[in-house]
Amino acid sequence: MSGLALQNITKEFGTFTAVKNVSLTVPHGTFVCLLGPSGCGKTTLMRMIAGLDLPTGGAIKLDDADITRVPTHKRDLGMVFQSLALFPHLTVGENIAYSLRIRGVGKEDQKKRVDELLSMIHLSGYADRPVAKLSGGQRQRVAIARALAISPKLFLLDEPLSALDAKLREAMQVELRQLQQRLGITTIVVTHDQREAMTMADTVVVMNSGEIRQAAAPVEIYRRPADTFVADFIGMTNLIDFTADSTGRAHALGSPIEGLAVPGGLSRGVLSVRPEDVHLTAPGHGAMAGRVTFVRDLGGTIETFVEAGGKQIVAVSMPHARPDVTVGQDVGIKLSPDTCVVLKS
Ligand code: ATP
Numbered sequence: 001m002s003g004l005a006l007q008n009i010t011k012e013f014g015t016f017t018a019v020k021n022v023s024l025t026v027p028h029g030t031f032v033c034l035l036g037p038s039g040c041g042k043t044t045l046m047r048m049i050a051g052l053d054l055p056t057g058g059a060i061k062l063d064d065a066d067i068t069r070v071p072t073h074k075r076d077l078g079m080v081f082q083s084l085a086l087f088p089h090l091t092v093g094e095n096i097a098y099s100l101r102i103r104g105v106g107k108e109d110q111k112k113r114v115d116e117l118l119s120m121i122h123l124s125g126y127a128d129r130p131v132a133k134l135s136g137g138q139r140q141r142v143a144i145a146r147a148l149a150i151s152p153k154l155f156l157l158d159e160p161l162s163a164l165d166a167k168l169r170e171a172m173q174v175e176l177r178q179l180q181q182r183l184g185i186t187t188i189v190v191t192h193d194q195r196e197a198m199t200m201a202d203t204v205v206v207m208n209s210g211e212i213r214q215a216a217a218p219v220e221i222y223r224r225p226a227d228t229f230v231a232d233f234i235g236m237t238n239l240i241d242f243t244a245d246s247t248g249r250a251h252a253l254g255s256p257i258e259g260l261a262v263p264g265g266l267s268r269g270v271l272s273v274r275p276e277d278v279h280l281t282a283p284g285h286g287a288m289a290g291r292v293t294f295v296r297d298l299g300g301t302i303e304t305f306v307e308a309g310g311k312q313i314v315a316v317s318m319p320h321a322r323p324d325v326t327v328g329q330d331v332g333i334k335l336s337p338d339t340c341v342v343l344k345s
Pocket of ligand 1: 013016018036037038039040041042043044045192
């Protein structure tokens with residue numbers, strides 16, 4: 001297979017297992033984001049892909065070749081790690097040309113490649129500038145160009161945008177994705193920012209406690225989370241306990257949910273319902289009973305918090321569909337069966 005394959009990768013530090021039996025394929029030319037809470041093993045996994053750490057078990061293959069024990073400099077990688085800053089005393093051009101120079105590429109070819117890369121990162125004419133005189137976003141782009149100078153097979157970035165302010169970060173996410181698509185380069189990015197992952201990735205890999213919980217397209221992760229961890233970690237959701245009666249009909253918050261098919265054998269579990277799929281109605285008529293406890297008007301969206309069956313449920317609406325409710329008012333909650341994801345508790 002062309003691309004990267006992780007096969008049952010495990011990393012133990014003494015008695016602690018930081019990465020547990022992780023298997024993942026990253027097809028050539030795709031963009032994968034490793035996403036998860038602090039300490040879930042993202043960086044450890046990335047360091048093994050980069051060859052900075054050896055796995056204690058499993059194999060890493062790049063275009064079918066086993067690279068598990070191949071040293072970093074022989075892996076054909078471009079890396080942008082938070083800790084690998086630009087060389088401060090060199091110019092932009094010298095930074096980008098660095099890896100070309102140590103590979104013995106001639107001066108003329110170095111200059112040609114630097115100009116090409118500068119144009120790609122929208123910094124044409126900056127070659128002679130000292131990096132100390134660049135803005136944060138410009139530095140980040142130079143770091144990306146430096147990593148891409150040798151046209152690597154694999155592009156690895158660990159929290160590449162975390163030092164940037166929110167606006168610049170969002171702009172750089174789009175730029176990075178567009179650049180990756182133009183070059184068709186297999187790319188893996190570590191991030192703890194789900195919006196960043198959803199913006200850039202073909203496949204989002206959600207990790208927790210050293211394990212992959214789900215690897216899928218962003219919209220799939222959002223609409224069809226594999227478990228309660230993923231449902232809760234990605235965006236806002238309502239996790240609502242349900243029980244199934246003998247006919248397989250689900251009951252939640254004291255009312256049946258008509259038309260919801262519960263997989264056979266599951267007598268109880270949890271429904272994940274996104275706030276935009278919670279509809280508030282007048283009380284009665286078979287709707288679940290709730291009472292409004294808080295309304296948060298964010299301008300673009302309105303979040304209505306409702307207490308129902310001892311649980312807090314959040315409904316999100318757009319301003320044009322603003323629910324006509326006030327705090328303390330009794331309301332009905334309607335869930336449509338096709339928007340309820342049935343999960344094991
Ligand atoms: P963050 O988002 O905070 O960077 P992460 O998901 O990248 O977190 P890792 O840095 O991979 O997490 O760490 C995973 C776990 O492994 C953590 O509990 C960490 O303390 C542990 N760990 C990482 N490196 C070592 C090491 N060299 N020795 C012992 N434990 C380590």
